[in-house]
Amino acid sequence: MTADAGLTSATLVIEERTLVGNYDEFSYTELTKDPMAKVVTAEGERWEASYTFPDVAVYGYYFEVVANGETYIVHNNDFSVYWTPEKGSGGESMIAFQPSDTDAVRRYRHSSYDGTFAVPEWSKNAIYYYIFPERFRNGDTSNDPTVGQDTILGEAVEVHSDWNDAPWVPGTGDGSDEFYNNDFFGGDLQGIVEKLDYLADLGVNTLYINPIFEAASNHKYDTADYKNIDDNFGDNALFETLTTEASNRGIRVILDTSLNHTGSDSKYFDRYENFAELGAFEGETIQESSPFYDWYTFDPAGTTPEAMYEGWVGVDSLPNLNESDSWKAYAYGDADSVTNMWLDKGASGWRMDVAPWVSDEFWREWRDVVKANDADALTVAETWFDASKHLLGDMFDSTMNYIFRNAVQDFAAGESAEEMYQNLELMRENYPQEAFYALMNLLSTHDAARALHHFGYTGPESSAEAVAEAKTRLKLAVLFQMAYPGAPAIFYGDEVGVTGGEDPYNRATYPWADEGGNPDMALLDDFKALIQMRNDNAVLRTGSIDAPVYADENVIVLVRELNGTHAITAFNNAAETSEVTFTVDDLASLNFNDALSSEALAVPASGEITLTLPAIGGQVFISQ
Known part of the structure; x- marks a missing residue:
């Protein structure tokens, strides 16, 4: 000091x-x-x-x-x-x-943090494609949910006849019933298998798939059976086909589940008497003889079924799990535990839902099991806030980076570059380097409005000018994402112009042309070019990074280096071009080319650099 x-x-x-x-x-x-x-x-x-x-x-x-x-x-x-x-x-x-x-x-x-902490090396080079499976692609209509047969919480499901419908929301006058999360389009695992070549051509190398285990809802976080693929998505054999075919294309698969709660409509809880095995609350009665009884905490004095147990954040369809010995054995302790079983079937790691609600000790024991099964498996937490405590080498390798999402969205939307960057500097300084380079860097997610919505493309009512500007701002955000440390994550459909507000509108279907959709192919080409830029330049993936060499209200300039290769990455969120000048002695007399346009940049011996950055755009220069 x-x-x-x-x-x-x-x-x-x-x-x-x-x-x-x-x-x-x-x-x-x-x-x-x-x-x-x-x-x-x-x-x-x-x-x-x-x-x-x-x-x-x-x-x-x-x-x-x-x-x-x-x-x-x-x-x-x-x-x-x-x-x-x-x-x-x-x-x-x-x-x-x-x-x-x-x-x-x-x-x-x-x-x-633990001095031996190391993440899987591949995770620093990952580019995720992030899929909400019910809305990505219907590859097998024979397993679609059926009205009159499938139920959720004892009530009927709804099924869309038009793949390009908007998701239904109770109380909005869209003709749907009063229940949430019960409308289905028919997306499944076969649909993902069918589009693996599309994903390989896009340039991604890792699939992060929202839950696919048996569950009643369309989001599947209300797990009914952890050891079986939902029958509307396929079966366990098809999952192994998916991981094999993905691996053949150099693509890994990361699975998602919650070990904090199950569904109330599950084989373990069975509130609605839909399963053969005795559930812990079968028929809305506390069943002490159930093998799952000690997985939950009950209050026999409750005067309603909902008052007799605790749901996650008060949601009674998601009863909280106790960290009992029998639950931990089933979740990760047994040789055929949930954790081991799906790793053995080809998963390359796990993303864990609502990680902060589960104890640190649980995650430490769970991590040991994951790494004993496959030292190269990845562990990703869902934490929205500063995730430092989860990234010390004893719990998780990475987290879903919501801080990055908000910072880069706000920057690309035109807010202060200097203010935005403080969020990123916090993580660079506080997170272990191993974790920092493996962070799942988000722009859109299934839990928040899509990036295009944030940038002003809010739906069919948006003007052509607003849509065009929103897509320009999205490209700036993706440019930043692809040129920054951490693993970029592309939420399905962002690459072809899918927009949507808060859940469930952010979970719209991918607009496949053969299903009557209208994907933006020009935007897709822009995404491909940006992804290829990252894949072609290791310095953008794992190169060093320090504080910005230049920052003002609109512009951020960063310098990267890896094994003698240097990169200058510069981003401008202003609606007009910005000329900036700065000096970096280490770059004196080096020659650069723009990775996207091949424009040349020769740095003089003084190290003084002047860049003229395009409006709502940027440049990435790689040394030659």
Whole structure:
């Protein structure tokens, strides 16, 4: 810490962070206060102290300083990081009078991670194609859901006759019934198998598929049977065909499930008496003799069925799971556990739903099983906030990067580049490098409005001008995504112009031309070019990265390097061209070509570089 002359003393305060659940419990516990030593230099005073962090954990620190008889704190800034209750992005600090309550302190955060932590090497080079299977492609109409036969929570399902319908939402006047998540289009695993050549041609190398196990709803997070593919999607043999055929094309498959809750309409709970084996709440009666009884917590005093058990975040169709020994054995402990079974059938890893709601110890034990089965298998958490505690080498390799999603969406929409980038710098500084280069970098997801919707293409009512601008802004976001560390994720249909607001409109069908859809083939070609740019240039995937060499309200410029190859990546969100000048000594006298246009750039011996960036666009220069 540097300071002007006048400080009487300075103290480094170290604390350990406790974070449980979705910030259900959050606190810091003081470990030590270390006096700092003053060092006088020509530039001023520097105060120094050292500390060795004892364990794998997330720690906080700040400084207490005394000047003119008054005690102050030097702590983190008050920047709000997306989705994260704890404020502060690192970097520039703020000074305040010492508060009477340390809850007012904004700690700098430090991740002390396992020194042996390594993610699968392939995951740093992954480009995900992210599929909501019920809406991607109907490859086998014989397994489609059937009205009068299939049910959800004891009620009838609805089936669309037109693949290009919008998803139905109760209460909107679209003609649907009053139940959510019960309308089906017929997408299935055979549809994915049919389009593997399309995906290989797109340039992706990893499929992330939302849940495919037996379940009543269209989203399948209400698992009915973890060990069988949903019969409207296919069967277990077809899953093995999918992984084999994908592997033949150099594509891996990542599966998705929740080990936090099952469905109430499941073989394990069986509230609606749809299964042969005795469920823990079969017929809305607590069944203590059920083999699944200790998987759940019941309250016999409840006066309604819903009051007799706890659903995840109050959703009674998703009863929470206890971390009982029998459940853990079934989930990951047994040789034929859910975790092992699907890895053995060809999955390359797991994305775990609502990870913060499950205990750290559960995830540590689960990770050990995954890595013992296949050291090259990937573990991905669903966390929306700063995921530091999950990325210390003892739980997950990666997370769905919602912070990246919001930051890049807002930048591409025209908001402050400097403000946006603080979110990304937080992760670069706080996450272990292994995890940082394997983050699943999202733009659209099944849980939030699609990127094009955020950029102004909200539906058929949008003007041609609004649609064109939204697609231009999407291309800027994808350019950033493909030129930045971490694994880009393309949500099915984004590449051909699919839009949609909040769930379920973001889960629209892919507009296949042979199903009467109208995919934007020009946008598809742009996606292919950007993906190829990333695949062709290792420096964009695993090259080093530091703080921006230039940043203002509209422009971000980054420099990357790998094994002597340099890259300059520059992005402009302004509606007009932007000329920027900056100096990078390490790039002096190097020659570059634009990876997309082949435009040449010769850096003079001074290292001073001037770029003229296109409106709502950017450039990626690779050294020659």
